[in-house]
């Protein structure tokens with residue numbers, strides 16, 4: 364396993380050099396189009412980057428723990444939250460997803476974009492409360508056709524998100540294999556699913 368320090372240095376550098384830009388603009392459409400399902404509570408965003416999605420959640424009724432391994436990204440995120448006037452609804456947690464842990468049934472919503480840590484997925488699922496949601500979107504194996512150097516461990520296998528949440532109620536999902544940058548279409552899979560309520 365690559366050490367936390369190495370991963371952090373790599374990502375800090377990418378943010379420092381301005382190489383993590385978001386061509387789509389701010390909040391992900393996969394989040395905003397599902398607004399009617401999002402009824403507030405405590406949310407966790409893993410690998411939040413500059414925090415645009417976490418900030419949107421804080422503006423829409425959630426208290427948010429936004430985590431990332433990059434100190435630089437979290438500094439940018441906290442600055443943006445301050446500018447938006449919602450910093451007090453957010454906690455910025457500097458952590459490696461591989462190592463962080465929460466008690467089971469802690470969050471009403473777990474959010475993740477453009478990040479996948481396969482080994483941690485079963486644990487992340489347990490952090491969500493019964494009746495809570497996971498909203499997730501990240502690159503799938505179609506990405507490897509465009510970027511052969513990418514580590515396959517960090518992209519989704521076909522059907523992986525729906526298999527991950529197979530025992531949950533799947534509210535919406537998508538699998539896109541095309542990449543048409545100018546139209547904002549990338550090879551991503553997305554899912555919105557609800558954990559069964561306790562009987």
Ligand SMILES: C[S@@+](CC[C@H](N)C(=O)[O-])C[C@H]1O[C@@H](n2cnc3c(N)ncnc32)[C@H](O)[C@@H]1O
Nearest residue numbers: 374410411412431432433458459460476477478
């Ligand atoms: C492609 S960016 C996506 C950021 C954000 N979710 C977005 O969609 O704009 C991937 C993010 O994952 C973070 N990251 C990479 N490895 C990580 C790890 N092991 N634990 C926590 N965050 C990590 C990086 O610092 C970076 O912010």
